[in-house]
Amino acid sequence: MGLGGPWDAPDYGPEHIDAAADAVEAALSIGITRFDHADIYGRGKSEGVFGELLVRDASLRARIQIQSKVGIRLGEAGGFGHYDLSGKAILDGVEGTLRRLRTDYLDLLLLHRPDPLLDPAEVGDAVARLLADGAIRAIGVSNMSAAQMDALQDHLPVRLAxxxxxxxxxxxxxxxxxxxxxxxxxxxxxxxxxxxxxxxxxxxxxxxxxxxxxxxxxxxxxxxxxxxxxxxxxxxxxxxxxxxxxxxxxxxxxxxxxxxxxxxxxxxxxxxxxxxxxxxxxxxxxxxxxxxxxxxxxxxxxxxx
Ligand SMILES: NC(=O)c1ccc[n+]([C@@H]2O[C@H](COP(=O)([O-])OP(=O)(O)OC[C@H]3O[C@@H](n4cnc5c(N)ncnc54)[C@H](OP(=O)(O)O)[C@@H]3O)[C@@H](O)[C@H]2O)c1
The missing domain is CATH 3.20.20.100 (NADP-dependent oxidoreductase domain)
Structure with missing residues (x-):
């Protein structure tokens, strides 16, 4: 979440790419191989800077697992907007994430926060499509209770991970x-x-x-x-x-x-x-x-x- 510089800065610079490389190197050196993202982190800059690392080192993607999250929309001025786990938001969110990360797939997609307007059948359809397209390899949630997971699980083609x-x-x-x-x-x-x-x-x-x-x-x-x-x-x-x-x-x-x-x-x-x-x-x-x-x-x- 801290990669890519301040959230309110318009873009990241070379110094942020170098800092991210040092952080990833430190993580790998102690056996950490999974990296957690979200489409909103740094307003997209965290994923963007991480994508630069994947381009810099073509062997990196195969050595790590990447997870990211969708489901929160930021407001116009950069502040918090609202939750959105509609099917379209999930599909568009993953597309943007993959583009910024410069990868073809996520090892795991997490639905960031429970959206009171979430329709489990609609989420299930979007997740099934992403799995079938190979855009994600597993689906999980974040900040959800057992009951919320159960309600979703009924409509998912795979078990929540x-x-x-x-x-x-x-x-x-x-x-x-x-x-x-x-x-x-x-x-x-x-x-x-x-x-x-x-x-x-x-x-x-x-x-x-x-x-x-x-x-x-x-x-x-x-x-x-x-x-x-x-x-x-x-x-x-x-x-x-x-x-x-x-x-x-x-x-x-x-x-x-x-x-x-x-x-x-x-x-x-x-x-x-x-x-x-x-x-x-x-x-x-x-x-x-x-x-x-x-x-x-x-x-x-x-x-x-
Ligand atoms: N699913 C969700 O809703 C959700 C919400 C929040 C976060 N997350 C994920 O969880 C990750 C961890 O969350 P987090 O960053 O809030 O928690 P954290 O790992 O508990 O704390 C890390 C933060 O604390 C600072 N810090 C830790 N020890 C310090 C010390 N001794 N002195 C000064 N600063 C210190 C770090 O600064 P330095 O960078 O300088 O070390 C960093 O900013 C995020 O990166 C994100 O991937 C998910």
């Missing part, structure tokens, strides 16, 4: 929804109950957006940091020092420790920070329940009931 949601040590409502069943505080939990379980049962990959919470616990605390934020940052640093890993690996490892095998979609464009994410998988494998709950309870600011 993924759901991308905001999940992190900071945005931990998914864990709250598990521990607060039949508890008074559960009424305030925003996470659609049962969505993780639905994905696990149906083999739908769970992807986490903003998994680093923008650096909240790993070196960029917000100006209005709470006591829980400060305590969480301290615990993350303490665990990182004890395990000889980076704070980023702890925060990502906490997510990946979940049996749903949550896959973090890291948003950094900084090569050093991307490399600092290496080791998260090993941290996840070794993370004890005591450590996982210590991080969760510190971030939520109180013990689980």
């Amino acid at each position: 993924a759901d991308q949601l905001e999940l992190s040590l900071r945005h931990h409502a998914f864990a709250e929804s598990a521990v607060l069943v039949n508890h008074g505080d559960g009424a305030s939990v925003s996470f659609p109950h049962g969505t993780l379980e639905h994905c696990m049962r149906h083999g739908i990959e769970l992807q986490a957006w903003s998994p680093l919470a923008g650096g909240r616990y790993t070196g960029r605390p917000p100006a209005e940091a709470s006591d829980a934020d400060r305590a969480t940052s301290a615990l993350v640093a303490e665990l990182a020092a004890a395990k000889g890993v980076t704070p980023e690996a702890i925060v990502l490892g906490w997510l990946m420790r979940h049996p749903a095998r949550i896959g973090p979609v890291i948003g950094s464009a900084n090569p050093a920070r991307i490399r600092a994410c290496a080791g998260a998988e090993a941290v996840a494998e070794a993370m004890t329940r005591a450590e996982w709950f210590a991080l969760f309870q510190t971030a939520r600011g109180q013990r689980v009931p």
